[in-house]
Amino acid sequence: MRYAFSAWLLLPALALSPHAIAGPDIREGLWEVSVQAEIGGQPMSAAPMVVRQCMNNQSVQDLMAQMGGAGACQISDLQQTGNRARWNLACTGAMDVSGTGETELGVDQFTGRMNVVITMSGQSVPMVQNFQARRVGECQ
Numbered sequence: 176m177r178y179a180f181s182a183w184l185l186l187p188a189l190a191l192s193p194h195a196i197a198g199p200d201i202r203e204g205l206w207e208v209s210v211q212a213e214i215g216g217q218p219m220s221a222a223p224m225v226v227r228q229c230m231n232n233q234s235v236q237d238l239m240a241q242m243g244g245a246g247a248c249q250i251s252d253l254q255q256t257g258n259r260a261r262w263n264l265a266c267t268g269a270m271d272v273s274g275t276g277e278t279e280l281g282v283d284q285f286t287g288r289m290n291v292v293i294t295m296s297g298q299s300v301p302m303v304q305n306f307q308a309r310r311v312g313e314c315q
Contacts, residue, residue, distance in 0.1 A: 202282055205315070206230050208308040215300050229314035248272075270295045274302075283310040 211223040248266040258280045266272040274291030286307040293300050 210306045213303045
């Protein structure tokens with residue numbers, strides 16, 4: 176089940192799509208997302224996973240549709256106060272995912288945390304993701 180979790184490391188970027196958060200304008204472009212994840216209380220790796228992703232409205236929707244066997248993902252109960260946001264997340268499919276997230280947004284950066292439970296083949300495992308991201312340039 177450990178390898179199946181790798182697709183979920185992109186959830187922070189997906190959860191913060193321009194459609195999900197109506198707060199500060201997050202600029203489209205090339206973003207670097209750094210995620211430090213723990214599964215069942217154990218770090219997934221000694222170093223954070225770093226992903227560079229070109230983010231625009233369509234690419235976020237496409238990535239959400241391709242998420243490693245996950246079915247429909249829904250963000251609900253979005254609460255915003257200034258540049259802070261909190262939400263609930265639920266995905267169904269080969270893996271069921273449910274949990275909460277929170278972030279602090281800026282135009283060219285964001286930081287946050289997600290606490291989820293991933294259920295696959297009847298086995299449930301808690302996962303915590305601490306993430307930070309920054310816009311590093313234009314999409315090529």
